[in-house]
């Protein structure tokens with residue numbers, strides 16, 4: 464059995480059939496996981512100024528760029544092993560870099576609150592064994608973490624839930640659209656208007672407190688009744704909810720404090736985003752948006768979006784991420800104006816504009832290590848194929864020595 468690095472569910476029940484050092488077939492993966500494990504279509508090659516180079520020259524040129532930068536930024540590491548993340552943090556510290564990752568515009572806020580113990584949480588195994596009410600809020604697990612419902616929440620039998628979804632479990636979806644997950648939660652889909660989560664939370668708090676809510680009173684009282692009766696509930700918080708209430712997150716903490724029979728679980732996409740958040744939190748007390756210097760400073764101006772808007776970085780190291788695809792177009796001109804050092808197994812839009820490209824092995828397939836599942840459990844990754852590519856951990860170690 465091996466682990467799939469396709470998302471932060473880190474399914475560790477995967478079988479692979481290897482033929483001639485290639486993955487011919489995967490068993491138990493979803494389509495997303497199978498595609499991830501079979502590897503990228505176009506492999507990245509070492510390069511300087513978009514011309515092929517050898518790996519040593521690429522690392523040397525990257526070190527030169529970093530040494531000349533006054534305000535370098537290291538971005539990414541959500542698709543790297545925990546070991547590579549620790550090395551990346553050491554590199555960022557040594558070069559006094561700004562450090563951020565996709566959690567900055569994704570689930571970082573929620574994970575930070577979980578690490579600060581603002582929420583009650585549990586393991587995915589606890590959910591499989593005990594949970595009777597499952598709430599997908601702003602999360603389309605069926606598309607983003609496709610085996611979530613079948614491995615851990617709605618469909619499986621569990622120690623205290625032997626009759627599974629047929630009789631023992633109830634799934635609820637709260638979302639702005641009827642997602643594939645919502646379609647499974649038959650009869651328990653609560654549609655909310657765009658950015659309507661705040662009003663929904665207040666109405667739910669009112670209903671749970673025995674008051675008649677101003678918003679959709681019949682529906683909210685019905686939902687409050689289900690929540691009150693739950694023996695072991697779980698709220699799976701998707702990006703839709705986190706994003707919608709990011710300015711006012713305490714209202715969700717207030718709701719969770721009333722729901723003493725519920726656990727809060729972040730729904731994470733990138734396979735080791737939580738690992739990065741935990742490693743940086745351990746080092747600095749914050750999960751992202753850091754500037755290293757004499758002390759590590761946390762500030763929203765060090766979020767990648769703000770930093771690029773204000774043209775703060777004068778060089779960027781991007782590891783296992785594709786900011787040119789994921790960031791708003793208005794921020795791209797500054798990335799194009801500075802040297803980018805790109806470390807990844809695959810060709811991406813960002814690799815095509817990079818000053819230096821350094822290919823690495825595909826973690827979880829060509830190299831092993833560990834990663835942190837969305838619930839905080841550390842899971843091992845296996846090296847399945849032989850590979851001449853060095854790991855991103857090794858690349859950052861060499862950069863650390865060279866700068």
Ligand code: SF4
Pocket residue numbers: 467468469470471472473474491492493494495496497608609610611
């Ligand atoms: S749910 Fe995620 S970890 Fe599991 S097989 Fe699919 S992509 Fe891989």
